[in-house]
Amino acid sequence: MVMPLALLEKSLNKRVTLTLKDSRVLEGRLIGYDEFMNVVLEDTEERTAEQTRKIGSVILRGNNVVCISP
Template identity: 55%
Template structure:
């Protein structure tokens, strides 16, 4: 069912919290069974930082939570 929710979230904007407390926001354009994720139009938003990254491939082992926005 988490996989189904990821499926429904495809192409929508998400906020991604990583284990190192970084927050990435972007459109979820891909995922797999390990929760490896691909974001498009991604930005890193951590405290004062607001850094445009474009496409980002995130390794699932770093993911804490995904919040559809």
């Protein structure tokens, strides 16, 4: 069984895709996380149905994250 925090540890400094509660998708390089699944991304792009935009560095509260894909 793959443990969530172990998978995040393996994904550090790699690009990951996050799906948020409001259906937005963020893709960026994972540089940090904590036990609450709060995450820090760099070189992040936000994708919606209408557009894609570069947003740089972000800190996301784990409560807003539905899915993290390495």
